[in-house]
Amino acid sequence: MSAEDLEKYETEMELQLYREYRDIVGQFAYVVETERRFYLANGVDVQVRDADGEVYFEVRMSDAWVWDMYRPARFVKNVRVITFKDVNVEELDKPDLRLPEDGPFSG
Numbered sequence: 001m002s003a004e005d006l007e008k009y010e011t012e013m014e015l016q017l018y019r020e021y022r023d024i025v026g027q028f029a030y031v032v033e034t035e036r037r038f039y040l041a042n043g044v045d046v047q048v049r050d051a052d053g054e055v056y057f058e059v060r061m062s063d064a065w066v067w068d069m070y071r072p073a074r075f076v077k078n079v080r081v082i083t084f085k086d087v088n089v090e091e092l093d094k095p096d097l098r099l100p101e102d103g104p105f106s107g
Contacts, residue, residue: 014069016069021040021065021067024040027040027042028040028041029041029042029091030043031088031090031092032088032090034059034083037067039061039066040065041061041064042062042063043060043063044059044061045061047059054084057081057084057085057087058081058082062079064076
């Protein structure tokens, strides 16, 4: 496989991964970013650990999706990540779950 073919393959895989992400993101409550990967998850627990003065993060996620084009099984029941870098956890906005402002449940 030539370098050009490899680049084309990676571009196609990234596009396929993005489409999958777009289709499933509404099923998850959190976005989690570590230095190596990007995750969608419905349960997240981040613990700061200290081992002999060296601080690291232990991140446990449940019902997760892993952003990795080289991984054939992206949906996982549980994930545990150990990282010495920052961890970013954001709660996803669920606009489709909001009640209409002028509906029977307003005001």
